[in-house]
Amino acid sequence: MRLGALLGPEIEEALRTNPAQLLELIEELHAADLAEVVAELPDEPASRLLGTLPLELALEIFGFLELPRRVQLITACDRAVAVKLANQMPPDDRADLFAALSEEVALELLGRMEKDEAADVKELLTWPATSAGGIMTTAYVALAPDRPIEQAIEEVRKSAEEMETIFEVYAVDPGGTLLGAVSLRDLVLAKKGQTVRDIMDPSTRSVDADVDREEVARLFSHYALTTMPVVEPDTRRMLGIVTVDDVVDVMQAIQTEDVHRMAAVSPIEDPYMQASVWMLVRRRLPWLVVLFVAEMFTSYTLRGYHWVEKAVEVMSIYVPLIISAGGNSGSQSSGLLVRALAVGEVTSQQWLRVLSRELAQGLVLGGILAAIGFLRAVAPFPVGMGNTTGVGLVVACSVMGVIVLGTVVGSMLPLVFKRLGFDPAVTSAPFIAVLVDVAGLVIYFNVAIWIFGLAHPVPAPAP
C-alpha cells in the first residue's frame, strides 16, 4: 500500500509526459510490487499503464492483482489490450475473470478472442467457482502413453512456456482418459528406451470436477500433493489440473470465511476496503437482528425473577458478571472445537470423549473462578450494598454452573452443527453467549432461591 502511494504519482506523471522513461522507472521492481502500485492508481492511468508495458510484464502484474481490480481494469482499458491480455492469461484466472465481468464486456471480448481460448473459457465456466472444476487450469501437458522418453521431453520442452506447471505431466489415452502421472523428475531421471507408460504412476490420485474446493484442499494437505489432475465425473476424461498455489488461495479464502463466521458476519469475498459499506451492513445485519431478538429472552427471564431481585437487592449488580463468565468459557470451547474440526483433529463421532474432557476443564476453571467470585462478593470494600456470605455463595455456585454450562454448550454445538452439515464456525462467541446468557440467569436466580430459601410472593388479590 505504502509503495503504491509512494510511486503512484511518479508513474502517472511519466505516463503523461514520457512513456519511454517509464520502463526505466519500473525496471527494478518485482511484478508483485508493481501490482501494488497498479492496485492504488486510478482506473484510467492504471489501464493505460498496462497497455504501455510489454505484454509479458503486463500479464505478470495482472496475475498479482485481486479479482475485483482485474475486473475494473479490463472494463476500463482499451478493448484491443483487453483481448490481448485475455488471450494470454492462465486459463483458470481467465475463467474467474469472465465469471465476474459484466455480460456486455464478456461477450464482446469472447467475440474478439481467439477461438480456442474463447471455447476454453466457456468450458471452464460450466463448473461452479467453488468446485475442483472451478479452480482448475486447462494448461497442462498430456502425453500419449507409448511415447519414448526423448520425444516426451521434447514435447514438454516445446509446450513449457504456456503451461502452469511442467513438474507433473500426464499420460492420457486417445479418448482423453487419464492413465497416470509422470513427474518431471522421473522424466529427467528415466533411462533411454523407456516409454511414458514405463515411468508413469498409474495410481495417481485424481478428483472429480464437481468436488468442493474445501475437499480438494483437504486432499492436498492429507496426501502432501503439489498438483492433482481433475477428471470429468463418470467418464474419468481428464479436464485439467489443480496446483498447490491455487490451494493456498483456497485455504486463505476458507480461512477468511471461518473468521467472518466466528465474528457473526456472513462471509464477504471482497477485500475489506473494497467492500461497500452497504454490502458490509447487509452481511452483518441478519446476524445482529437474530442475536438481538434471541437475547430478548433475557428480559423475559429477568422479569420472571424480578421478585428475587427485590428480595435480595444486591443480586442485580452481579448479573453481567455471571452471564459473561459463561459466554467466555463457551467461546473458548467453541474456538478450540471449531479449529479442531477444521483441521480434522476431531470428528463428531468422538463427542463423548470431547464432552468428558470439556467437563473436566469446566470443573477446574469453574472452581477457580468461583473462588475469585466468592471473594469479590464478600469483600468488605468498597462498602456498599450489604455483601454477605450468602451472596458470595450464590455468586460462587452460579459461576461454577455457568462455566461448566459454557464448556458443554461451546464444545457440543460445533459437533452438532458439523453433524447436521452446517459450518461449525457459526457457533462461535456471540452465538454461544446468547444461549448461555438466558441459561445463566436461570441458574443464578435458582441458586439464590435455594440458598436464601426464598418463596415466590403471593400476588395481592385484585381489588
Place this chain on the structure above:
Amino acid sequence: MRLGALLGPEIEEALRTNPAQLLELIEELHAADLAEVVAELPDEPASRLLGTLPLELALEIFGFLELPRRVQLITACDRAVAVKLANQMPPDDRADLFAALSEEVALELLGRMEKDEAADVKELLTWPATSAGGIMTTAYVALAPDRPIEQAIEEVRKSAEEMETIFEVYAVDPGGTLLGAVSLRDLVLAKKGQTVRDIMDPSTRSVDADVDREEVARLFSHYALTTMPVVEPDTRRMLGIVTVDDVVDVMQAIQTEDVHRMAAVSPIEDPYMQASVWMLVRRRLPWLVVLFVAEMFTSYTLRGYHWVEKAVEVMSIYVPLIISAGGNSGSQSSGLLVRALAVGEVTSQQWLRVLSRELAQGLVLGGILAAIGFLRAVAPFPVGMGNTTGVGLVVACSVMGVIVLGTVVGSMLPLVFKRLGFDPAVTSAPFIAVLVDVAGLVIYFNVAIWIFGLAHPVPAPAP
C-alpha cells in the same frame, strides 16, 4: 480416524501371527492412510510395525504423522530402527523431532547416527523453531556456477533421491555464497554449451535464517513462490531452502493460533485430542481470570446507578439485551479488521478511513436495531412491568449508542494492537465485550437519567 479404528485390530493381529501377510494387507493403502492407522495404534505395535515395514515405506508413513506421535514412536521403538529412520529422514523434520525428544533419547540417537547427519541436526537446531532457519531443510542441490548444463543435469540426477525438491537448484560460489537460482525447467530447456551461470536467475529472493516464519509465509504468498533459499544473516552464505509445503503447514499453524486467540485461549500446539486437560486449562485460565476481573467493573457501575433502577424499575430487565448488542457489533468489527490485517488488506495507517466506514455501518445497524428495541419495549404484550414510551426511547437510544460504540472499539482496537506490535487476534469477541459492557451500562443509565429527568437522591443524613 475411522480407517485407523477399522484396520488397527487387523494389523495388530497380523503383526502377532503372520508378519509376512502384513505387506499384502497394506499394499493397497496410501502412506497417508497407513499413517492414520499408525496414529491410532498403541505405541508398542505401532513402533513394531514401523520396524517390520521396508525402511522406505516406514519413512513415508512417519512423514505423515504429527510431531507428538513421532516423538512417542521414536522413543518407544527399537533403538536400531530409530537410528535408521533418523539417518534417512528429511533434515527439517529430523531437526523438529530432535527438538521435541527427551535429552536422553536425543543424545543416544545422535551418538549412533552417521556423523554428517548428526552434525546437520545440531546445526539446524541453532535456529529458533519459528524462524526461517527453523523450517528450512538442508537437502537442496548446490551447483558451481561455471558447470556446463549437461554436467549440472547429471549432478541433479545423481542427488535427486535425497533432495526435498529438484524443481529449483542453486548456483553457489566456492565460499558457499548464494549466486542465483536455476529452475529445473530452465535446466531442461537450456541449450547445449550453456553453463549454470548463463541460465541462473541472480535476482532470486532469499530470506535470512532469523526471519520469523510468518514473514516467510507472507513472502511466499506475496511473490507466489514455491521454493526460497535461506541464507546466514550478514554473510549471505546459503544454509537451506524453505518449500511451499512447509509454508502450507506454517499457514495452518498461524491460523490455529489466530482462531485460539480469537476465542480467548493462548495458542495450543498439540492437536486438541492429544493436549492434556491440564494443559488446556493452563491456556484458558489466565484469559478467563482477566476477563472475569475486568467484568467486575460492571458490578461497580451497576451499584453506582442502582438509584436509577430503583426510580424506573423496568430498566433492570433490559441490561443484558443492551450490553450484548454492543458486544456483538464490536465482535463483528474486530473479526473483519483482524482478518483484513492478517491478509494485508488494511494497514494501521488507514485508521481514519476504517473509522469512517465503521461509523457509517454503526449508524445504519444501530438505527435498525434501535427501532426493533423500541417496539419490543413499548409492546403491550406480555403485560408486565409497565413498559412506556419513555422506556422505549431509553432502550432505542442506548442500543444506537452501544452499537456505534461497538463498531468503533471493535475496529480501532485491532489497529492499535497491530501498531503496538501485539497480535490483533487477541482483540476479539470476549475482549471487546468486556470493554463495551461497562461503557454500555454507563450509556444506558445516563440516557435514562436524561430522558426521565432524574436527579440523584440526596442520602439521608446519618442518624
